Amino acid sequence: MSQITSPAAASAPSASPGQAREVPGGPDRRQRKKRRTRDDLVQAALALFEAKGYDRTAVHEITEAVDVSERTFFRYFASKEDLVLSFVRDGMTAFAEALAARPPQEEPLTATRGAFQISLRHLVGGTAGDVPSYLSVIRLIDSTPTLLAAHLRYIHEREDEVVRVLAQREGVDPAIDRRPRLLAAMIGALVFLANRDWQAGDNQEPEAMAAAFDGYADEIASALSGHWTAAR
Amino acid sequence: MSQITSPAAASAPSASPGQAREVPGGPDRRQRKKRRTRDDLVQAALALFEAKGYDRTAVHEITEAVDVSERTFFRYFASKEDLVLSFVRDGMTAFAEALAARPPQEEPLTATRGAFQISLRHLVGGTAGDVPSYLSVIRLIDSTPTLLAAHLRYIHEREDEVVRVLAQREGVDPAIDRRPRLLAAMIGALVFLANRDWQAGDNQEPEAMAAAFDGYADEIASALSGHWTAAR
DNA sequence: TGACAAATGTCATCGACTGACATTACATTA
């Protein structure tokens, strides 16, 4: 196996040349099988987590449901947490890329907001992601301290990427200018808050999360200066 | 034992009435012993973490150094992480209290900055805390992914407290007004950044962290609006 | 001193993970 942790490892089965007798795929059954067991593991895991809770579900229960050895699980995922976090990774990557691709004349915060909207669309058309399952994963993470910690750490790990992109966009040196780090940290907080609101609210559409994010972004200024007795 | 996880559990030994023959303490030798083993565990643990790294140090190594059973360790600390986080707890509590005690006419951000300064002083005169050991703990946390995750989660756990205090100070309802949550999240980010800068820098004085915090707080506005090509 | 309770020790067990090595399944090439 090339590398643990890759969410979209398998490529689409390519049509084989010559006398193509078997439609479902070429001679690389390996890829298909790998893909298959990985998907099965994720499926089984989510179902069990949903039913019994994350930490009341043992890895061997997952692997028994799929009928592979426990060892195999850890060949696909670095840890139990890792399986869950794999859902989040795509979104983060999409955000970082979208941010880098944002027109340079946009101000940092503007670019950030735009990038976030884009990355949300990725959520819909994404590789493995239907929205409701992503939502349920977010809920799972948010309600499981272990996963919450892992998620926060992951966000933090990725922050440096954002710092670099922001600094580069604005042509400043992140080693001496604090603003990139500051904004990146705040973005992390915003994303987190938006996720929470979305997950706790009624509207399951991704647009609802976009709205939550924008709502927070709008209120930053008002939250940071003066007293709050005014608006709602 | 009353409860796991209490950082400053033991009370100062009270002078016993009657013929006080033994100066070092009254008849509550239990308290003293408890206090003693707890301190020993912390000491041994930090020394070993320092020497070998956090996750290359097994709990039984710590307990062997202190000569207690491994089980005892988990009667004092909920987990290995918990021992390390106990250092952070005091500071968080001090901050929350300082924030609540801040004069009501202060604006949220102003009060926050003031409370942070106060909580830093607690660090110096605090129950068990000399500055250099606190510093080394922060460094340890920052360089150990496991601990980093735990720390982030802990900060996040405590955020609700801050939200309540902020909301109450300003007389708004945190359930409908996003600003308390938003500011609390940003404070968390600021504290984290300040800790990092302090820990990475040369100046070991707590004032250096205060300066870092203020530096970030000052730049918030500038980081959130316009392009950055201007100041350093 | 005796009795009660707190602190500790001991033992068994679970669950996450890892390394080493054997086995199976696929792919490729002669």
Next chain:
DNA sequence: TAATGTAATGTCAGTCGATGACATTTGTCA
């Protein structure tokens, strides 16, 4: 088609963190 190399999986043993149950020690106080 058979031989062969390699990727994927299985098996096994072991470490480490953590927890429950129960026995034992050790202060405390009447």
